[in-house]
Amino acid sequence: KECLGIRIYEENPKHKVNYGWGSPMDLDEEKAQHVLDAAIYVPGNSGHLINYYNGKYYSFRRHHENCFHGYIDEGLPERLRKLLTKVEN
Numbered sequence: 001k002e003c004l005g006i007r008i009y010e011e012n013p014k015h016k017v018n019y020g021w022g023s024p025m026d027l028d029e030e031k032a033q034h035v036l037d038a039a040i041y042v043p044g045n046s047g048h049l050i051n052y053y054n055g056k057y058y059s060f061r062r063h064h065e066n067c068f069h070g071y072i073d074e075g076l077p078e079r080l081r082k083l084l085t086k087v088e089n
Contacts, residue, residue, distance in 0.1 A: 007049075009033040009060070012069035023071040027058075032070055036060050042080060050076060052084045 009032045011025065027035060039049035039060055047062035050073070059073035 006066055007033075007036050007039075007060075008067045009036045010063070010067050010069055012063070023073065025058075025069075025071045026056075027053075027070070036068055036070060040083065043083075050080055050084060052081075057081065057084070 009029060011029060011032070025032065035051050035053045035058055036049065039051035039058070042048040042050055049060040049068065051058050051060075057073045057076040058070050059076065060068040060070040062068050
């Protein structure tokens with residue numbers, strides 16, 4: 001699956017809104033999968049993907065093979081935010 005570019009979203013309890021202890025993820029699993037599918041790799045880091053959706057920046061981190069968990073990333077560096085504006089339609 002990984003060699004085919006298939007990405008699988010798996011929620012992580014630490015990112016649940018009003019529950020977890022990490023940065024929150026406010027998307028349901030279906031929407032998060034959609035945002036992950038369209039995400040781009042951070043240059044030099046194949047375990048970190050980013051995307052901009054509905055006015056927010058999201059990071060997705062590989063936790064095994066081709067499975068990723070995600071969260072709202074308010075601290076995304078400006079250089080990475082600029083990458084996302086280049087790929088927006």
